[in-house]
Amino acid sequence: MRQRLINKTEPQETLLQGAKISGRSAKVADAGISLQSLLLDSKISKEDWIEGLKHHSKTLTNLLLNDQIEEFNQYLGSQFGPEVSEINKNLIDIDYRPILQDLLQTAVLIEHSTIPPYLTALYSIKDGTNALASQIIRSVAVEEMLHLIMVCNVLNAVNIQPSVNKPQNYPTYPMKLPMNVDFYVGLETFSANSIATFIAIESPSNPLVKAPVYEQETEGTALFAKRAAVQENNLWTLENMKGFIMEHVHTIGEYYDVLFFYIVVFQIIAYYKEHGSLPQNFSELNTGGIFTGDPAKQIRPEQYYGSGGKLHSVEALEGVIAVFQEIKGQGEGADDSIFDVDPSQFEEGAELAHYFRFKEIFHEHFYVGGNYKPFMDENGMMPVTTPPTGKSLEVDWNAAYPMKQNPKLSDYAGNNELYAQGLEFNKTYRRLLDAIQSAVEGNQRELEKSIMYMYALKEQAVGLLKQPLDSQTNAGPTFEYTNL
Incomplete structure (x- = not known):
């Protein structure tokens, strides 16, 4: 898993507050609807199931995708008692494979859906013009291909054959991404409009980001089906899980958060079915369970010939964490930063996340080297909507x-x-x-x-x-x- 530095010592209480629990979600937490009840109680109402899913998916995801393993172990211990009083037989007996196949193949479609629009804008730029903009778009397109391959690694890890070249895997333009978004993605020439669409595609799920350090000088198609009615005591169905995404997920990063939670849920159930008890720590949850795929099918870093980003193989839950960290970090930024990894890990060469790279083109300025004090709060955070204010990035919008x-x-x-x-x-x-x-x-x-x-x-x-x-x-x- 990626080494986290910014939030590494943040206590569990802060992370739980950071989950932004409000309204009924807070009531659910206070009322004691534990993760165990959410998963195994067959008598839980659908209303409480939805609110519990909001609360626990955000809490669990914040902990594991930020490498807060010790805090996760504490959280898991607090949620899972030594005895299971209620058993939701519908969830225990569920066949997770078609569900994960559907949800992970949708992730493949999401990644695939971005590649043709990015390549179209790139190819439409006339030779000898917009060199920096071309470099940015090309780097993002290559990384989206990397993301697609890594999602395939996750599919192979849970012993499901990935599919990328069938007719149903092709996006049809114009299209909406398969979640709760209000914009269309299409094939367009390089323009302010197409770049604005790319910014919308890569939008971060967090409204605030840590401002970059000020420096004077720098160089630089198938869509989800509508939610179907289900029996009151059978809430863990593909229709309900997809319905939750369609109603509550607004960004690609949020999609991966919820998808990750679902993967962890099935790993917990697999552990319970094998051991007759619930896992108490990450070590117990990490290996085995749903991860029954052939390691020989994994594409590893030395076999990938793209540039930009790091390819992760997947043989256990920690591999899924690394993949989702990489995808989310490259798309929307990592560790509350505009960078796709924590820049303190590198002496030089830290790269901006896709969202901020596209904003540089749109606003014709770089981020690094800009002064963001007017946008910053007392904690050094600024809205993600803040435009870049560094040196100029020359763009000729007519050269396409x-x-x-x-x-x-x-x-x-x-x-x-x-x-x-x-x-x-x-x-x-x-x-x-x-x-x-x-x-x-x-x-x-x-x-x-x-x-x-x-x-x-x-x-x-x-x-x-x-x-x-x-x-x-x-x-x-x-x-x-x-x-x-």
Whole structure:
């Protein structure tokens, strides 16, 4: 797990307060609805189940994803008594595999859904322009591919075959991410509008972030189904768990928090079924249980040929923690920082999280080197919405091809040559996903082909982007599924 420094000594009481329990959630905690009751009491009302899920998922996730292992052990001991008075047979007997397959494949879809929009904006930038903006977008796209592969590692760890290259795994644009968001993601040319969408995609779940140190000089598609009615005493169903996400999850980081809690729940139940008691510490919960996958299918750091970020293999719960820390840190920042890891771990080269990198492009300024005292509170925290105020980042918004928004291959049906080019691009993208699919099935050397396909994708995309469709717009890549 990643070494945490900023919050390492924060006591459990502070973390529980940091969970922002209010209203009925506080009442649930005060009323003594323990994690044990939430999981095993078949008589709990749906209202209390939802509020208990809010409270305990945030508390447990804050502890484990911030490496507060000692505090987690105290929390677990306080929640799980030596005897189990109530048993929810529906949860004990549940088949966790189709549930985790659905939820983790949705995570794969989320990561996949960001890659074509980022690549489209990148490819649409005309050669020789917007060098810094291109570098930022390219680095984020590569890291999203890393995230997709690491979620596949989690799937393999719980012995579920990942799927990335089937028609149902393809995002269809424009689309909403499968959670409670009010914006659409689509394929657009590089513009202030597309970058604003990317900022919305990567939005942090916390409203405040630690301000960077001031320096004078610096260099620098398938969507969830609607929640179905369930029996009062059978709350732990896929429909209910997805329904909770659709109602209460607003960011990708929050999705991973709730997903992580669900994984821990099934690991707790697996431990109970094997030992007849509830786990009392992280060591008991870490290994075994649902982690029955073949380690030979894991993609490891030495087998990944991307740049940026760190790839983590998964063979136990600690591997899931490392994966989710990496994904959340790269997307929205780690340890209340704008950086994707705690910058105090490095002498140089600390990188901003995706959200803040995109804000640098949008506002045409860097964060590091800016003076944020006007935005800071007494604890050195500032709103995540604070714009960068460092040195200028030159952006030419006009130096991009005027691509038709969300193009489809059918748009090119009247031009045989253009249609053939669009089809060939989609075949190359399919081959890229096929290589990843083969790799996550245990043929890791297939990842080497992905570099070749990425180069081919750019050349083919630019070939499309240079061709006018009408007096105002050009063609562009469509990223649609196609048979080879």
